[in-house]
Amino acid sequence: MVDLKPQVLVYQHFVPDQRRALAILVHTRHIELNRINHWITMSQTNPLLADWNTHFKIPPFDQITTDHYREEFDAALQQSEVDVETIAQSAEEPSFSNTIEAMELAGEALDKVAAVFFNLSGSHKNSDMQEIEREYAPKLAAHHSKIMLNAKLFGRVDALYEQRNALG
Numbered sequence: 001m002v003d004l005k006p007q008v009l010v011y012q013h014f015v016p017d018q019r020r021a022l023a024i025l026v027h028t029r030h031i032e033l034n035r036i037n038h039w040i041t042m043s044q045t046n047p048l049l050a051d052w053n054t055h056f057k058i059p060p061f062d063q064i065t066t067d068h069y070r071e072e073f074d075a076a077l078q079q080s081e082v083d084v085e086t087i088a089q090s091a092e093e094p095s096f097s098n099t100i101e102a103m104e105l106a107g108e109a110l111d112k113v114a115a116v117f118f119n120l121s122g123s124h125k126n127s128d129m130q131e132i133e134r135e136y137a138p139k140l141a142a143h144h145s146k147i148m149l150n151a152k153l154f155g156r157v158d159a160l161y162e163q164r165n166a167l168g
Helices: 033-045 066-087 097-105 106-122 127-148 152-160
Strands: none
Touching: 066 097, 066 106, 066 127, 066 152, 097 152, 106 127
C-alpha cells in the first residue's frame, strides 16, 4: 500500500508587481511540475489568477475575456480535486487544521473564478457566457457532488464531530 501522507512543496515564484510567493501544496507521488509551471505562467497572463491591484480589489473586468474562463475553470477544477483528495487520503489523524481549515482553503482558484464568472454572467449575459455556463454547470455540480459524497473525507469530518466536546 502506498503511503499517501502529504508533503508540502513550496514553490516560490515572485511576480515583480505582486511581491508574494505562490505556495502550492503538492501531494506525494502526485507532483506535476508541468501543471505547476503552467499555473504560474497563467497567473502572469490570466487576469483571473493574478492579484487584483484595483480599487477595492475588484476583478479587472476590462482585461478578462471569455477565453480566460474555460482555461481557468479546467485548471481550477483539477487543482480542487487534488486538494480535496489530498485531505481525504491524509494518513494524519484528523484535526481541525488538517481537515476543516484545509477544506476551506481547497479550491481557492475555483472559488475565485466561479465568483467572477457567475456574477458577470448574471449581469452581462451574452451567447459566449451562456455557452460556458451550459458547459460548466454540470461539471461544477458533479465536482461538488463528488466532494460531498467522498466517504474518506466524510470519515475525517465525522471523526472531528464525534470529538467536538473534547476539541474545545
